[in-house]
Amino acid sequence: MxxxxxxxxxxxxxxxxxxxxxxxxxxxxxxxxxxxxxxxxQFEFTIIKKGNEKVVEKIKLLVNTFVNQHDELQHLNLSTYIQSNINKEYNYLSNVFSETENKTIEHFYIDHKIEKIKEYLSDNEISISEIAYKMNYSSISYLSNQYKKETGYTPSQFKSLNDNKRVGLENL
Structure with missing residues (x-):
């Protein structure tokens, strides 16, 4: 009732x-x-996720792992990594993710990469060139262009900001 x-x-x-x-x-x-x-x-009821929602949560965890452990996983591409860990065709997984999240796995991945780059920039311990290498960008300019497209700032502009506009991963 x-x-x-x-x-x-x-x-x-x-x-x-x-x-x-x-x-x-x-x-x-x-x-x-x-x-x-x-x-x-308020009634101590919980919504239990079924089917596709569980798949989407698994994909999100795998993307997070892929971004954060990229050094160890650099020999794989994201689609192969996801497909091999879920044992379903990537096209199916991509469609389920897009329908559920209203964004592609690739865009979700880019969002995570951008947040990881912000982390590196905020820590100020490695150069942009090293960040590009760690994040598997083919060049500094490719990283900079994608970063500016997603954030509105170049990496250098972001470094000079005081508040470093980072987004929590749970909000991606």
């Missing part, structure tokens, strides 16, 4: 409901699921 009333309060059309499972007519976006989870948490 609680699940039914909360979902109806949000304006969702319930197709079927049974113990532990509910099917609604509408497709939910991530922020809508978060909103429902917040409402359910």
């Amino acid at each position: 609680i699940v039914k009333s909360e979902l109806e309060r949000f304006g969702y059309t319930i197709i079927a409901i049974q113990l532990g499972e509910v099917e609604i007519k509408e497709e939910l976006l991530k922020h809508q699921i978060d909103e429902i989870q917040k409402a359910f948490s």
Whole structure:
């Protein structure tokens, strides 16, 4: 009854409901699921992710690992790494990710690389040339162009900022 009333309060059309499972007519976006989870948490209910959402979470973890352990994984490309760890065709995984997250795996990967570059720039311990090498960019100019496209700043401009506009990985 609680699940039914909360979902109806949000304006969702319930197709079927049974113990532990509910099917609604509408497709939910991530922020809508978060909103429902917040409402359910007051009753100590948790939304359990199924199917595609578990795959997307696994892909996100693999991208994070790929970016942070790139030295060890440099001999692989991202698609091969993901496919070999999930044992499904990359095209399928890419479609599931895009449908769920409204961005491609590649763009998610670029977002993570940019945040890692910001980390390196903020630490101020290695040169831009070393960062380009560590992050597997073919040149400093390619890194700089992609960085500026994504952030609006060149790496040098970012280094000179006081507040270093970094985004938490959980917000990507």
